[in-house]
Amino acid sequence: MKALSLCFMLLLSFSSYATTEVTATVSQNPVAVGQAFTLEIVANDTLSSNEFDPSVLLRQKFVVGSTSTARQHTSINGQSSTQTRWTTTLLVREEGNYLIPSFNIGGENTQPIHLKAKKIEAIEPSKDQVRMEVSLDSAEVYLGQPVTFTAKIWVANSLDQANIFAPNMLDAKVEKLGDDKQDLEIVDGKRYRTLTRQWLITPEKAGEYEVRGPRLSGLANDINHRARPIDIAAQTLALTVKAPPANFPGQWLPSHDLLLNEEIQPLQSDYQQGQAFTRIINLTIAGITEQQLPEIDIDYGPNFRVYPEPYQDRTIVKDGIVFAQRSLNVALIPVTTGELSLPGWSLPWWDLSSDKLAKAEIKARQIKVVPAPENQALNLNNPMPPTNATVASSDTGSSWLTWLFGFAWLITLAALIWFIRQSKLRPQGPNLAPQQEIQQNSDYWQQFAAACKQGASHQAEQALTNWVNQQQATGQWRSLLKKITAANWANAPQQLDLNEFYQACLAYKRETEQTTQREQLSLSSLNP
Structure with missing residues (x-):
């Protein structure tokens, strides 16, 4: 009877495991060519995220995007349930018939899904739902002068799985600028969530160019909470890149403003021969990146020993304007005395505000060096x-020193043996160094x-x-x-x-x- 009861309990246990159900659904069918849709697989059990492998969809000619896994546990009136959900973004590039195969999830198979893909014109969401506006802070720049590209997005309800693809331009470097800014705005009595993203575009060749705007894709929820894939392409903007003036001296450096200064530490009325001091040169340039910072090369001549440190470079964004900073610390040691000159340094640059050549300069500085x-x-x-030891000239003195050192060595050895024996007799405790030794070591x-x-x-x-x-x-x-x-x-x-x-x-x-x-x-x- 006990064996029968045990078999019955095992059958109940197996039946409970067999109740795992797995379903697979898509957000739409048919789907539009080139527009994203989602595949959702749901299992009423707590399973590992590795149970679902979306890579098999690649063999079915799907473009596979990111996959997210979510788990949920609910308890209602004493009845508990768990759920594992996988969501994958898919896309097809050609029209035709497609098959989402059966997946084995937790020992259960999903039903295959037959899809039909059609070519339909991309439907822009209404501007009341999602819209994007772009702008350049200048339509005409010099070669190497970065221009800021700004995109602002308005979303009325919600936008899931959003992707923003950066703008692009030939013969230019494009990099994201700072962090995104998020806000809430009310337009014509309607509330919108806004996101502003900026990029820095640095042209590398002169000429007439087009800046293709960014693209926005994702799932937009309408007022009825229905998710529909969207794909918005921003407008293309024109940009003129001018060549540098032919008579510009040195490295081309366009900027709206530039600051150059120096510090001497310590600043004294005179210095001793062999006494080191530090010269710090700070350079801040508006509107360029760290890669465009010029070298600071100063020849101090034979009167100084020169120990320069590596540059300390960084980029700061303030009020939407990029500033590149370079700091150079040089340790100088005067090796001669008298009135010595710290050489000056000048940097030519192109002032964009006045559109003409300008020059920043550190003037030469005279210092007085006194003998050490x-x-x-x-x-x-x-x-x-010089050594303090004196070598004895006589054999008698040498012999006396030998006996003295031998006697001292015997005393030291005896003291060491006594210390070892005493340490074995004493109970072990923390090893505390004398205060004097601690102070010396510090x-x-x-x-x-x-x-x-x-x-x-x-x-x-x-x-x-x-x-x-x-x-x-x-x-x-x-x-x-x-x-x-x-x-x-x-x-x-x-x-x-x-x-x-x-x-x-x-x-x-x-x-x-x-x-x-x-x-x-x-x-x-x-x-x-």
Whole structure:
């Protein structure tokens, strides 16, 4: 009897698994050639998203878009139900008869679907439902001058699975500009959701061009909540690209405004020979991209040791205008004394506001360099410190030192054995370093400075390594560390002036400590 009951329960269990139902439906039939429609498969069970493989539709000559999976669990009056839903966007390019085959989902097969595709004129949705307007911020630009293309979309009800394809233009680079802006607007008493997207188009050749507008596709729901595929193509706009003036000097650089300035850190009335300082050159140009930023190349001559850092470039979008910024930090160490000149630098550019040649300039600056203190001058000329050890000239003195060191070694060995025995007897606890040792280990920068002053390159390398690891420093610090490591351990040892190396590190340390104090370069003076 128990066996019969068990068999009955197993039959009930199997019957419950057999109740899984799977259905497949399409959003429309027949379908229009070139217009998207959706295939929806629903199973009344919780299944893995991998149960449905839409790739088999490719063999049936369908264009297969994205597939989304959704799961739902409901409970009504104590009756629970679960559901797994797959939704795939499909499209056909030619008219004719098509077959959506049967899919095996969770052990159950869907019914195949026969489709008919017809060529019909694309039906634009009414402007009361979905519309798109496009514009260029200028119809005439110079070669290399970016132009902003703006598309604004109005949606009355809802738009699902929306795709916006970027505009395109021959001989130009097109890239998305900033983030989309979404808003709500009321037009003629009707409420719309709006989306504004912008692209930056940079022409690479002169001539007359057409900018083909973006395309919008998706599923638009009407007032009765019926989803219909839409495909909207924006209008084509004309753009004239002018060639640069033939007499323009240097690299072609068109802009509405440009700002060039410099900073000296620290700014002092005079500097010592061998004392490093930093010159920072900031360049901000309106209406160009980072790729168009010019090189900042200045020859400082034999009076300075020059340690430039990599450019710091970035792009800012403010009030719909693109600004490209470049900052160059150069550590300078004067090697001669007297009145020295920091060279100036000028940059020609084309002012689009006045349509004429302009020039930005940093003027030359005179600085006074005084001789270094006498002890530092000695270090410059003789970086290796004199040894304090004195070699005895007599055999008697040498023998006495040998016995002394031997006796000290025996005492040290005995103390070590005693310490090991005592540590085994004591209970184990946390390893706490003395306060003095902690303070010494945390003062790695002073150790590095002292080692450089004494000409001890290996000690300087170890101290700098400890300091860099302690600060978790990256970037230029790692490059400086590699420099002293290469000098110490290369197959052919390199000569490294530790005093100059320390001054370069000190200048960079001061500069990084003051970065938080330097405010972001103000753009208000650019009058965008």
